[in-house]
Structures are given as C-alpha cells and as structure tokens.
Amino acid sequence: MQWNLPNILTTLRLIAAPGIAIMFLYFERPYADWFALVLFLGASITDWFDGYLARAWRQETKIGTMLDPIADKAMVIIALMVIVGYSSMSPWLVLPATFILFREVFVSGLREYLGDTAGTLKVTPLAKWKTTAQMVAIAVLFSQGIFEHYLGMSAYGMDPQLIDDILSGRVEDLHGLRWKLVGMDITGWVGLGLLWLAAALTLITGFDYLRKALPYLKETR
Known part of the structure; x- marks a missing residue:
C-alpha cells in the first residue's frame, strides 16, 4: 500500500x-x-x-x-x-435506516459479483449527495441524543407535575429544561427528515446501479 x-x-x-x-x-x-x-x-x-x-x-x-x-x-x-x-425503535427511524443498510449491502454484492466489470458502477454525483445527506443526518441525530440525555439528567428526580409546570412557564426554569427540550425536538425532526432524504437518494442510486448492472447479469447461452 x-x-x-x-x-x-x-x-x-x-x-x-x-x-x-x-x-x-x-x-x-x-x-x-x-x-x-x-x-x-x-x-x-x-x-x-x-x-x-x-x-x-x-x-x-x-x-x-x-x-x-x-x-x-x-x-x-x-x-x-x-x-x-x-433509540426507542421508532418505525420512522428504523425504516429509513433499513433502506440504507439494505442498499449498501445490495450494491456491495453487485460490485463483488461484477468483479473486473465493477467499474460500471462508478460513484455518481447523486451518490455523493446521498453520502453527504447520510452523514449530516447521523451527526444531527447524535446531537439529538446529547440533548435528550442532558434533559433527562436535568429532570431526574423531579415530580412530573413540576416538569409540566416548568415547561409550560408556570414555574421558573432554573435547569434549562425548555431549551434542552427545544434542542432535542429540533435536532430530532431535522435529523429524521435528513435521514428520510438520504434513504430516498439511497433507493434512487441503488436502482440506478442495478439498471447499469443488468446487462452483465443476463445468462449467457
């Protein structure tokens, strides 16, 4: 090397x-x-x-x-x-993650099968955008986990009614529960939206690679 x-x-x-x-x-x-x-x-x-x-x-x-x-x-x-x-195994998170994982395994299998002709499946500009969307989505979702954990730490031991009063503004927010909740919600929704975008690009590029590989998958007689 x-x-x-x-x-x-x-x-x-x-x-x-x-x-x-x-x-x-x-x-x-x-x-x-x-x-x-x-x-x-x-x-x-x-x-x-x-x-x-x-x-x-x-x-x-x-x-x-x-x-x-x-x-x-x-x-x-x-x-x-x-x-x-x-995560809580939400289907809204599991489903796009499944699409992404399936596509990556499928395309890797195609490239392995094609061997010397795998150059047919060169990385396209759309595939690069797909990778970028995946990485940004994952970074944002990691950020959501940070907000979520700090929120849980701040609210630990509090009475549920007190938490509700703080979040509704009836009690002074001395521990920053509101901004941590807002941060968790924003990063959660943005990360999930980007992950679905990445999943859509993943499927589109996966079908494109399959289309390019089909001529090499036909049985010879």
Missing part, C-alpha cells in the same frame, strides 16, 4: 468507524454521545479531504479507490446501528 496522505486519511476513517460503537462500551452517556459525535464529524471531514487531496496532488491509487467507499459504508452502517440501538 502506498502511504500517501490521502490513503492515510482514508485508513484512519476506516479505523474510526468501529470506534463510534466502542465509545458506548467504555464511556457513560452523555460522554459517549459527545465522543461518538466528534469522532464521526472528524471522520466525515476527512472523507472530503482525502478525495480532494488525492485529485489535487495526483495521488489517486487503486487501494485508496477501494478503501474509500468501504470506509464510508462502515461509518454509516455502524453509526446507524448505534443510533437505532439507543
């Missing part, structure tokens, strides 16, 4: 992918949420830099071309697994 800077960044992103889940094994929340968010954002930023630098410095390599989409998929799949696992 040629150890130029773009390939090093790609490799670090690949290593960071399982680190997102490991954060929740060794740290308590909300620290795990913060560490996972920072790690995910850092890895997402390198996704842009390694491609840009490889093209600008003419350091594109076969190993980098192979590892780049693997690192992207590993990050998205592991992060979605963590988010769904720590």
